[in-house]
Amino acid sequence: MRCNYCEWRCELGPDTYGKCRMYYADGATARERFPEMWSTYEVSRIESIPFYHVYPGSRCLATGTSSCNFDCKYCSNAFIAKQDPAEMQGKMYRFTARKLVEMAVKLECKSIVFNVNEPTVSLPSLRALAIEADAAGIPMGCLTNGYSTPEATELLASIFTFFNISLKGLADEFNRGCIGIHSAQPILRTIRRLAETHHIEVTTPVIQGANDHELDEIARFIADVDPEIPWHVLRLLPEDEMKGAEYPDIERIDRALHGARKRLPYLYFHNFVGSQWVDTLCPNCATPVVERFSLGCGGDRLQRFSCAKGKCQTCGQVIKILGDGSL
Template sequence: MKEALFYEVMEGKIRCHLCHHHCTIAPEAAGVCRVRENRSGKLVTLSYDNVVATAVDPVEKKPLYHVLPGSKAFSFATAGCNFSCAWCQNHGISVEGGSHRGHPISPDELVAQALVTGCEVMAATYTEPTIFYELALDVARAATEAGLVNTWVTNGSLAEAPLKTLAPFLQAANVDLKGSDDTRTRKWTGMAASSVMETITRMHDLGIWVEITTLIVPGVNDFPGELEAIARFITDLDPDIPWHLSRYFPNFRCDRPATPAATMKSAHDMARAAGVRYVYAGNIDLPGGSDTLCPQCQTPVITRRGNSLREMLLTKEHHCPTCGHPIPGIFH
């Protein structure tokens, strides 16, 4: 247990300013995330010494396609989440909150494990890094000092002040943007899409490399105009931001049928036609759907099979070998 950051005391209650929920927490109660509690007028985090998962993954699995392609990422997570997605793929550790006991592993130990396993990337992932912010921040500092590329896979709920504190130690993030309509995203996740878009914009403006993932769920965010609005948001902010369109399969409390392959193909084509330069299809075998194409001449410059790098064809300057167009990202 550790004192949390970013809160204020208000007449016995506590106002947490870590995420866009800005929970007001009564004595001996917890916030939406279930892992930040008001203990005798002090906000404490139950996550700091509660690591429930570590693993070595391909960086492509995050997915981060423009961050050291072919490298390994050391992934870690604690229990809990501040969203309420019915289709959560990691519900075994994300929905149980503080009741799911893990192991105390220090930031230095996590970074040491990353180095000994040959990882070049550190990834706070699986659940939601925002709710284990204090641990993730200390890991980010240690990872950056050790020369690792520090990344988050996040729902984009982090508030402005903690993001600015983290930014010098966060090189890249994949943000899960679940829709564009505030009413629908609030209904299905507990947070408005506009709040997540604010975080994405701030990350981009702070110089963090951003990639976006959207899980396409039938009857949730596949309505006419919904995905088109996300495409417009991306192209208005920066058309070089990669967009990962991921196919949904029934999971947890959501038994809707899997996303039709035709929907995935249509969304992929729409995104490219809208001007998003790097569009990827996940959880589906769509020919060329995981390859990086030069936006100028359409030459495949990075090819992949599933979560594995097949061929890296960029020049030493990270340009297209055919036309010389620069490809953005974090490369060796």
């Protein structure tokens, strides 16, 4: 049988596990090899995931499983994403979905966020988690690479309330050379689809000399879908196979984002200490409505929230924010 969770559409068998090595065929059904096995669970601030327009300042239970369906050469999570998941199992936590949700409640988390690896490699466990989370009134969010099939995207839409979709680059050459996929088209389709019904943010990790020349084109695409989509441009420090690559130059990227800032009012440039591009400004009067500070390496924090009821307190402009600002 073919797995239709992502665009690799791998052939699965009883002992054939697909590219991600996370599923096997049980008759005509794709089953998880390692259900309800979690690589981590910890309390994070939602800004550090990053989500900037979702319950600002709130605590979330961040979790993940193992493996991935991409081969990013710069992966900063290779020890989880690229390792054979069978070899990871001795280091994993076995929790039922109910137990994980109970922990989220006990730790006073506003949401549960799947942020370590790609959710399409663990969809049945995440569906079970969503049922329990829904019963407890806890919304779920995730980071995803957006390579899901249309059917799996609908499944993701039924599981998660909010998404941060990674759009790493548009050019086929970049996607083939740095990610290992043929085209970004499935990712663009996923962004368009989820933006119709869900809160989405988009993240682009910038790798100097690889995708920094595409920033303007990526901004045009996002603005065409919805100019109010928050866009995170992350200064990525390449790891894994690109560990020796040049670190992205902050001023150079800042200049490259000049045009994009006119198109996307909620554009952020961060993942380095002291970024000046982490506040949300009112698109109408430019008053800072959500102020943050960046400690780099996903250490962003809320500093001040001046957006009660999702409106700029100076001019009344509606600001795209999930939640009412209460923690």
